[in-house]
Amino acid sequence: MGPDAGFAPKPPFDDPKAATSAYRAAAQAFGEVAGALNETRDRDTLLRLIGRHICQLVGIERCSVYLRDDETGLYRGQAGWSPAWERGDEPDAQERIKRLVAGTEADEFTREIVTTRRPVVVADTHSDPRPIRSAMLSWGIRSILGVPMVLRGEAIGIIFLDNADEPHVFTSTEGEIAATFADLAAVVISQAQMTGRLRRSLHTVARQNELLRRAAEMDETLTGLVLTGASLGQIAEAVTKLTGKPCEIYGADHRRLAAASPATPRGEPQPRTFDAGVRSHPAVREALEGLDDRESGVVGPLPEAGLTHRYLLAAIATRDDLWGSLVVVEHGSRFGPLDAHIARRAAANVALELAAERRAARAEWDARGSLAGQLIRATSDFGAITRRAQYLGVDLRAPHVVCIVGTRSDAGLPAVADVAAAFAQRERRVLATAVAEGVLVILPLDADAPPLEAMAAARDDVEQALDRFRTEAPLVAGIASRCTDASHYVRAHEEARQVMRCVQAFAGGDRSLVLAAEDLGAGRLFLASSSRAEAERFADDALGALLRLENDAKGDLLHTLAVFFDSSRSVRNTALALGVHENTIRYRLARIHELTGLAVGSDSADDLTAHVALLVLRLGRLA
Known part of the structure; x- marks a missing residue:
């Protein structure tokens, strides 16, 4: 790319008198800048003076001056000038310029200026990919001329000129005048920097004392x-x-x-x-x-x-x-x-x-764990427990649920704090303490949700918390029914223990499992006190003839029986749930009676027997 690339095809100085006048104006402007060097110690004032003169020489409305950062090689905004800024318009313009950095990897415009050490024009910033587009839009730049300030073969700074929201056709004449003045300005800036270093060295001791005072x-x-x-x-x-x-x-x-x-x-x-x-x-x-x-x-x-x-x-x-x-x-x-x-x-x-x-969190953690232990063992009167809970920000009148996290075997459990942290990641702030069966967690329920929905959400939180652990043996959890008073937690603890005994006795497999007291119903009391062999023998005695049928027939009858209990032993609701005629349900119940001797639907004792037997089968399928 030639030295005049991007400029309008206008020959530089057709009129020798114009050339002489232009360079004379540049020399005069340089003289004013050099004179100001001895009158001001403020570098920004000097740079704004340079900006004003170069704008007047080229006939441009606005410019900004950047100087090279020797440590990074990038060019940092220092000062700018425009008639509007001099009048006090846009009072934050100077500070905005100081926050700008040029010469980054994406800034091809600046890199070209530095590499060629020649003025570079971008005639249309909307279509030219070289400048940083966001900066051009932010400052409303349509056309821009970048002029390096070259000293001893290096670009120590760059001056950018534009007409603020208006396009401008830069000529090679304007580029040469700008380049000549920029090189002269580089000498002044270098001298100012050297003078500044000398002044700073003379005031080092005073400055250090001031820094010590400020420190x-x-x-x-x-x-x-x-x-x-x-x-x-x-x-x-x-x-x-x-x-x-x-x-x-x-x-x-x-x-x-x-x-x-x-x-x-x-x-x-x-x-x-x-x-x-x-x-x-x-x-x-x-x-x-x-x-x-x-x-x-x-x-x-x-x-x-x-x-x-x-x-x-x-x-x-x-x-x-x-x-x-x-x-x-x-x-x-x-x-x-x-x-x-x-x-x-x-x-x-x-x-x-x-x-x-x-330290405060550890103290609170110990206090919360102690509160959980007091709740499930009732070691203090309920009034004292309630007051202590309030001190820790726990409202025992709000619904909570007790859950025990353990394993199916004697494999190691996560620490109590780790279990609590897993719930915290679900945005559940729990009470947790160690118990014989594993880790006991008291989990708050959503007080505004219907009870069934709140319990379902709690089950989901427990399942998600267990899934965060990669233990040697899969974790299991037993969930009790809800608590709404300090006196409920002893009962809930025993319920959770019974559920855990059922899970550990009947369920095997290699995945986490969460079971709730409501899943087991009254059968929980029987299963929690039975061995697996005893429970399986009970189920076989109750439903043995049915269990030995062919798979399809057995499946239909067992599924009908399970839905019948889930439908509150209503023939009509069971038929609706299964999408069959009510007589079909009556036939299947009669067939179960014929095979097992259990008058399901008409004898409460037989209903309980069949229900518990189904529960044993269900737990077996979890194995």
Whole structure:
């Protein structure tokens, strides 16, 4: 691509007098800029003066000046100029420019300017893929000229010129004038930078004393937060206030716990969070491996991972425990000399806060486990138990259900805390304690749902919680009927134990199983006190002749019998459920009577016998 690519095909300086006048104007403008170097110590003022002169020389309404960051090689926005901004319109324009970064992997426009060290034109930003489209739309740029500021063969900065919402046909003449003035401006900027370094070296001792004073004030602020028991959100807000930058606090699993950010103009894009998704990117993982053993230090920018800013990480740790990390984002302003100190100090405070929370949680956990034990054993009067439950935020008048989690064999069980944590992941805050059969859990029910629906939801929560474990033997659970008073839990505990004995005695297999007291009905009392052999012999004595029929006939009769009991022993409801005529049901009940001698539907004792026998068969099928 030639040096005039993108410019309008207008020959530079047909009129020698015009050429002389243009370059003379550039020299005069340079003289004013050079003179200002001795009058101002404010670099932004100097850059805005450069911007005003280059806009006037080229006849353009707006420009922004970027300088190279020697550490990253990217170009960071410094200042801009336009007549509107000088009048006070768009008062946040200068701050917006300072948040901009050019030269990233996706920014082909800037990379071309730096590579060629020549002015580059984008005539139509809507169709040209080289510039970052979101930036062009945000600033309303239709046509843009990028001019490098070249010093000793390197582009130390870039000036971007545009006409704010209007297209402009840039000529090669304008490009040459802009390039000439930009190169002269590069000399002034280099001199200003050198002068600034000299001035800074002269004031190093005074600055260090000031930093020490500020550090002491910041330490006092952060210490005050710990003493007052501040939340993680309040600590993040304090870090943001002290640094002027976004702050995020992450747990050990890289889940964000708190965040704070300075106020930004509406629509201003926010930096990407440093969450688990970002950490999983190969470039980020490699950068983190280059930090110390606790991943403290600076990461970024990493455009390939979507990180266009630098991130200051401080480990949240106490001795051997790594709790997470505190992250400060270089957004809005560059990292200052105290930012790392603030981040480390705040991270230490967060570690103390989390350690205190863990101790409090452990104390509450012990108290909640003790409450569960008191409820099922009635070791205190119910009034005292109710008051203690209220202190722990548990309303015993609200419906709960008792559940015991165990195994079919003597294989190891998960810890009580792990079982409770599995329910917590289902957003169920339970009471849990160890019992002889395994882990007892008291699970709150949805008070607003109908009882059957609430119990079905509880069963689903138990099944989902059990599925989270990969134990040597599958976990099983027995669920009691609902409790709505402190006096109900002793009875519910015994119900859950009976269900567990039924499950462990009759059910085998290699999958988790959840069974409720309502599934067993009154037969629970018989089965809980019987061995498997005794129960199977009872079922064979009751239904043996029926069980020895051919499969189809046996299946129809057993299914009819089960539906008959589920339909409250109503012939009509059973016929409706099975989609057959009522006489068909009567015939099948008569056939069962003929085979077994049980007058099902007309003799309550025979009904109970048949019902319990069916229950034994059902448990056997779970094996």
